[in-house]
Amino acid sequence: MSQDLDASLELEYGTENAVLPFLRQDRIPHIWCPGCGIGTTVNCFCRALSDSGLDLDKVAIVSGIGCTGRTAGYLNLDSFHTTHGRAIPFATGLKLANPDLKVVVYSGDGDLSAIGGNHLMHAARRNMDLMVVCVNNYTYGMTGGQVAPTTPIGPTQTTMPFGNFESPFNLPFLADACGAVYVARWTIYHVRQLAKAMREGLQKKGFVFIEALSPCPTLYSRRNRLGDGVDQVKYYKERSTIKNGADTKEVGLGYQGDIIVGKFVDRERPTWLDSMNSHLTKVLGDRFQTYGAPNGKD
Amino acid sequence: MEATLQADPRGVLTGVHFIDGDHAACEGALAAGCRFVAGYPITPSTEIVERFASRIPTVGGIFIQMEDELAASIAIQGAAWGGKKVLNVTSGPGLSLMMEHLGYAFITETPCVWVDVQRGGPSTGLPTGPAQADMMQIKWGSHGDFEVIALAPNSPQECFDLAIRAFNLTETWRVPVFLMMDEVVGHMTERVDIPPAAEIEVVERKWTRKRPGEYQAYGTTAEDPVPEMIKAGDGYRVHITGLTHDERGYPNLTPAAQDRMVKRLVNKIRLNADKIVDVREDGVEGADVVVVSFGITSRVAMAAIDQARAKGAKVGSARLVITWPFPAGRIREIARRAKAIIVPEMNMGQMVLEVERAVAGATRVISLPHAGGTVHEVETILNAIMEAAR
Numbered sequence: 132m133s134q135d136l137d138a139s140l141e142l143e144y145g146t147e148n149a150v151l152p153f154l155r156q157d158r159i160p161h162i163w164c165p166g167c168g169i170g171t172t173v174n175c176f177c178r179a180l181s182d183s184g185l186d187l188d189k190v191a192i193v194s195g196i197g198c199t200g201r202t203a204g205y206l207n208l209d210s211f212h213t214t215h216g217r218a219i220p221f222a223t224g225l226k227l228a229n230p231d232l233k234v235v236v237y238s239g240d241g242d243l244s245a246i247g248g249n250h251l252m253h254a255a256r257r258n259m260d261l262m263v264v265c266v267n268n269y270t271y272g273m274t275g276g277q278v279a280p281t282t283p284i285g286p287t288q289t290t291m292p293f294g295n296f297e298s299p300f301n302l303p304f305l306a307d308a309c310g311a312v313y314v315a316r317w318t319i320y321h322v323r324q325l326a327k328a329m330r331e332g333l334q335k336k337g338f339v340f341i342e343a344l345s346p347c348p349t350l351y352s353r354r355n356r357l358g359d360g361v362d363q364v365k366y367y368k369e370r371s372t373i374k375n376g377a378d379t380k381e382v383g384l385g386y387q388g389d390i391i392v393g394k395f396v397d398r399e400r401p402t403w404l405d406s407m408n409s410h411l412t413k414v415l416g417d418r419f420q421t422y423g424a425p426n427g428k429d
Numbered sequence: 430m431e432a433t434l435q436a437d438p439r440g441v442l443t444g445v446h447f448i449d450g451d452h453a454a455c456e457g458a459l460a461a462g463c464r465f466v467a468g469y470p471i472t473p474s475t476e477i478v479e480r481f482a483s484r485i486p487t488v489g490g491i492f493i494q495m496e497d498e499l500a501a502s503i504a505i506q507g508a509a510w511g512g513k514k515v516l517n518v519t520s521g522p523g524l525s526l527m528m529e530h531l532g533y534a535f536i537t538e539t540p541c542v543w544v545d546v547q548r549g550g551p552s553t554g555l556p557t558g559p560a561q562a563d564m565m566q567i568k569w570g571s572h573g574d575f576e577v578i579a580l581a582p583n584s585p586q587e588c589f590d591l592a593i594r595a596f597n598l599t600e601t602w603r604v605p606v607f608l609m610m611d612e613v614v615g616h617m618t619e620r621v622d623i624p625p626a627a628e629i630e631v632v633e634r635k636w637t638r639k640r641p642g643e644y645q646a647y648g649t650t651a652e653d654p655v656p657e658m659i660k661a662g663d664g665y666r667v668h669i670t671g672l673t674h675d676e677r678g679y680p681n682l683t684p685a686a687q688d689r690m691v692k693r694l695v696n697k698i699r700l701n702a703d704k705i706v707d708v709r710e711d712g713v714e715g716a717d718v719v720v721v722s723f724g725i726t727s728r729v730a731m732a733a734i735d736q737a738r739a740k741g742a743k744v745g746s747a748r749l750v751i752t753w754p755f756p757a758g759r760i761r762e763i764a765r766r767a768k769a770i771i772v773p774e775m776n777m778g779q780m781v782l783e784v785e786r787a788v789a790g791a792t793r794v795i796s797l798p799h800a801g802g803t804v805h806e807v808e809t810i811l812n813a814i815m816e817a818a819r
């Protein structure tokens with residue numbers, strides 16, 4: 132377990148839930164199934180927001196489509212529920228138009244790594260100043276449990292009715308290879324570490340990629356006789372090993388196999404906007420209008 | 430109504446220029462206050478983004494070349510919600526990829542201008558040859574019901590002028606507005622007069638004056654169907670979604686909410702079409718034959734009309750400067766008096782369908798299709814006029 136956990140992450144019983152102010156309470160109840168882990172990640176995210184010290188008026192959240200894509204709609208921030216796979220390019224435009232925003236992309240594995248895979252690669256390559264939270268439940272939940280680029284070899288999905296035979300993505304390796312400056316993976320068993328990673332991600336400048344493994348009891352676990360959400364959390368607990376700084380090549384996931392979690396990458400690279408400003412200042416001198424005054428008012 | 434301002438002089442290249450339509454469209458966008466372009470190279474539109482990329486560092490703003498047209502067409506929308514005036518530039522194959530985000534811009538009422546420098550299709554088609562074959566795609570190409578505004582320049586000067594107007598229209602109505610160029614108008618070089626900034630009228634975004642808590646992202650009234658806007662970071666904590674939504678912007682997936690939202694969105698344009706349409710007429714009153722055309726084809730048509738007039742034919746020209754919304758009322762009036770309406774266009778018969786719909790059998794409608802790659806022969810239009818005038 133991680134050593135330096137924040138006392139503020141402790142849930143206090145009998146008091147008002149600390150995450151309530153971060154939610155659009157007029158949109159509750161949410162659509163997520165019993166045992167689903169997305170809500171747990173949102174809880175971690177709210178605590179990370181709380182601990183980050185950021186002005187919440189200056190935090191925007193962008194989601195794509197799918198179960199995790201609904202996250203934007205529940206958070207009491209400037210929030211954008213975009214098209215399937217395109218949360219990252221939308222967020223890119225939002226961030227560049229108004230650079231004093233902290234822009235978070237919050238979406239699922241199918242949205243970010245299948246239909247949106249190209250955008251994930253290029254935003255990481257550019258070191259766009261975005262924090263991407265990828266909730267990986269190994270499946271397409273909203274559409275009924277189809278195979279995803281993250282589905283391990285073996286389990287049955289509606290479009291792999293005889294078991295999946297396609298190799299899955301190792302998402303931390305992908306993000307690392309493309310240039311992300313911060314890459315971490317936790318499961319929803321590791322709520323404190325996940326919240327801490329999110330807080331670090333919010334405070335980090337550059338492209339941050341956080342993978343959160345999360346059960347889909349309705350469509351992934353039940354179909355593969357893996358029990359309910361609690362059974363999956365038990366699996367995360369039993370089979371996870373924390374290896375901060377692990378070589379991301381080595382953190383691929385097998386079906387119900389060992390899970391390596393931790394903060395794998397934490398490095399510095401100039402962001403796209405910093406690179407643009409420094410390069411054009413060098414080349415154009417006084418003629419260049421340095422870009423990025425507060426509140427988008429350049 | 431909307432607040433009008435003078436153009437920001439930083440973006441206005443006042444003077445007389447000898448430039449092509451692509452470059453002129455870029456200058457029009459800059460003069461209108463466009464400060465964010467996310468592009469993807471595609472012939473014959475690329476010169477627009479190339480010019481923007483070289484101009485914007487000294488004007489103040491962002492150009493970013495994205496990984497594909499899907500990304501470009503949604504990055505601009507993120508930037509619009511970040512407070513910028515934004516431009517999307519492409520040609521046929523790119524436009525096809527962008528169709529989903531046309532719908533997103535419409536349902537979220539995101540102000541944005543789309544330039545389509547049309548080339549021959551289908552598919553990769555004729556990358557360096559002109560066409561006007563995307564006219565129905567922009568009207569119907571995204572799924573669901575939607576409305577756009579489309580302008581069709583016929584010269585580099587108009588690429589400049591109408592680009593400014595496109596920005597003003599998108600800020601006024603909050604629908605995606607198209608500048609429907611073609612390869613010829615994009616690549617032809619002519620004189621372009623750029624006036625001083627003080628003489629260029631620019632429509633400001635319809636910023637709300639309401640405070641957070643009072644403001645609703647899609648709150649409208651019967652008198653004003655266009656909602657007020659905010660930008661992210663101003664403390665309003667809006668929720669914007671491509672799902673069917675209510676006045677707050679919250680998803681509401683009921684038939685009643687769908688009915689209310691879709692009707693307001695399409696009626697915003699349909700019920701206000703008379704305020705938007707623009708038909709430039711020449712000699713229509715008393716004409717036996719009227720040529721209805723748009724874009725570069727209108728210049729070929731005008732040459733044919735001049736020759737037909739020299740031969741004694743009574744011919745008028747009705748040029749659609751704005752093609753969508755379609756000026757059905759005016760075309761209907763013209764049809765009541767003309768013996769025939771001729772519709773030349775660089776496609777296999779698209780806008781002629783609208784003309785026929787408006788005319789509804791009141792007069793003869795003659796389609797003059799052309800598959801593209803070059804403009805019509807003047808003689809083709811001339812012969813059609815002379816035969817119809819007989």
